[in-house]
Amino acid sequence: MTDKTTAPAELPQVVTETVELDTPFKRGSQTVTELQIRKPKSGALRGVALTDVLQMDVTALTKVLPRITEPALTEAEVRDMDPADLVQCGGVVSGFLLPKAAKAANE
Structure with a gap:
Protein backbone atom coordinates (compact mmCIF):
# COMPACT_ATOMS: atom_id res chain seq x y z
CA MET A 1 0.00 0.00 0.00
CA THR A 2 1.40 3.39 -0.92
CA ASP A 3 0.84 6.48 1.12
CA LYS A 4 -0.12 9.47 -0.95
CA THR A 5 0.26 12.77 0.79
CA THR A 6 -1.08 15.89 -0.75
CA ALA A 7 -0.47 19.45 0.21
CA PRO A 8 -3.50 21.07 1.80
CA ALA A 9 -5.51 23.03 -0.71
CA GLU A 10 -5.22 26.76 -0.36
CA LEU A 11 -8.31 28.38 1.01
CA PRO A 12 -9.92 30.81 -1.41
CA GLN A 13 -9.39 34.44 -0.58
CA VAL A 14 -12.41 36.41 0.52
CA VAL A 15 -12.88 39.15 -2.04
CA THR A 16 -14.17 42.44 -0.66
CA GLU A 17 -14.63 45.96 -1.91
CA THR A 18 -15.10 49.13 0.08
CA VAL A 19 -17.89 51.53 -0.79
CA GLU A 20 -17.63 55.04 0.61
CA LEU A 21 -21.15 56.28 1.23
CA ASP A 22 -22.21 59.64 -0.22
CA THR A 23 -24.79 59.88 2.55
CA PRO A 24 -23.54 58.31 5.79
CA PHE A 25 -26.15 57.14 8.27
CA LYS A 26 -26.37 56.84 12.04
CA ARG A 27 -26.61 53.51 13.83
CA GLY A 28 -26.92 54.24 17.51
CA SER A 29 -23.94 56.42 18.40
CA GLN A 30 -21.94 55.21 15.38
CA THR A 31 -21.92 56.96 12.01
CA VAL A 32 -21.50 54.51 9.15
CA THR A 33 -19.45 56.19 6.41
CA GLU A 34 -18.35 53.14 4.42
CA LEU A 35 -19.33 49.54 3.82
CA GLN A 36 -17.23 46.48 3.13
CA ILE A 37 -19.02 44.29 0.58
CA ARG A 38 -17.77 40.74 0.21
CA LYS A 39 -18.23 38.59 -2.86
CA PRO A 40 -21.34 36.49 -2.20
CA LYS A 41 -21.35 32.72 -2.14
CA SER A 42 -24.35 30.98 -3.66
CA GLY A 43 -26.09 30.74 -0.28
CA ALA A 44 -26.13 34.52 0.10
CA LEU A 45 -28.04 34.69 -3.19
CA ARG A 46 -30.83 32.31 -2.15
CA GLY A 47 -34.33 33.53 -2.77
CA VAL A 48 -33.40 36.01 -5.49
CA ALA A 49 -33.02 35.67 -9.24
CA LEU A 50 -29.46 36.26 -10.44
CA THR A 51 -30.82 38.36 -13.28
CA ASP A 52 -32.49 40.62 -10.71
CA VAL A 53 -29.20 41.06 -8.86
CA LEU A 54 -27.33 41.77 -12.11
CA GLN A 55 -29.97 44.35 -13.04
CA MET A 56 -29.61 45.91 -9.56
CA ASP A 57 -33.26 45.28 -8.73
CA VAL A 58 -33.99 47.08 -5.45
CA THR A 59 -35.92 44.16 -3.95
CA ALA A 60 -33.10 41.72 -4.75
CA LEU A 61 -30.44 44.06 -3.33
CA VAL A 92 -20.14 46.16 -6.75
CA VAL A 93 -22.43 43.16 -6.22
CA SER A 94 -23.23 42.76 -9.92
CA GLY A 95 -19.52 43.09 -10.72
CA PHE A 96 -18.77 40.20 -8.38
CA LEU A 97 -21.12 37.98 -10.40
CA LEU A 98 -19.42 38.52 -13.76
CA PRO A 99 -17.15 35.73 -14.98
CA LYS A 100 -13.43 36.51 -15.28
CA ALA A 101 -13.63 36.42 -19.08
CA ALA A 102 -16.36 39.08 -19.12
CA LYS A 103 -14.36 41.29 -16.75
CA ALA A 104 -11.27 40.94 -18.95
CA ALA A 105 -13.30 41.86 -22.05
CA ASN A 106 -14.53 45.03 -20.35
CA GLU A 107 -11.02 46.18 -19.43
Missing part, protein backbone atom coordinates in the same frame (compact mmCIF):
# COMPACT_ATOMS: atom_id res chain seq x y z
CA THR A 62 -32.56 44.56 -0.21
CA LYS A 63 -32.33 40.82 0.42
CA VAL A 64 -28.68 40.28 -0.57
CA LEU A 65 -26.85 43.31 0.89
CA PRO A 66 -27.62 42.49 4.56
CA ARG A 67 -25.99 39.08 4.00
CA ILE A 68 -22.71 40.38 2.54
CA THR A 69 -21.97 43.78 4.12
CA GLU A 70 -19.85 44.81 7.06
CA PRO A 71 -21.22 46.34 9.13
CA ALA A 72 -24.19 44.12 8.32
CA LEU A 73 -27.01 46.29 7.03
CA THR A 74 -30.61 45.62 7.93
CA GLU A 75 -33.26 45.45 5.21
CA ALA A 76 -34.75 48.67 6.64
CA GLU A 77 -31.36 50.43 6.30
CA VAL A 78 -31.09 49.30 2.68
CA ARG A 79 -34.61 50.59 1.96
CA ASP A 80 -33.68 53.94 3.57
CA MET A 81 -30.33 54.20 1.74
CA ASP A 82 -29.55 57.12 -0.54
CA PRO A 83 -30.20 55.96 -4.14
CA ALA A 84 -26.66 56.94 -5.19
CA ASP A 85 -25.25 54.68 -2.46
CA LEU A 86 -27.57 51.84 -3.46
CA VAL A 87 -26.36 52.13 -7.06
CA GLN A 88 -22.73 52.00 -5.87
CA CYS A 89 -23.41 48.89 -3.77
CA GLY A 90 -25.43 47.25 -6.55
CA GLY A 91 -22.63 47.88 -9.03
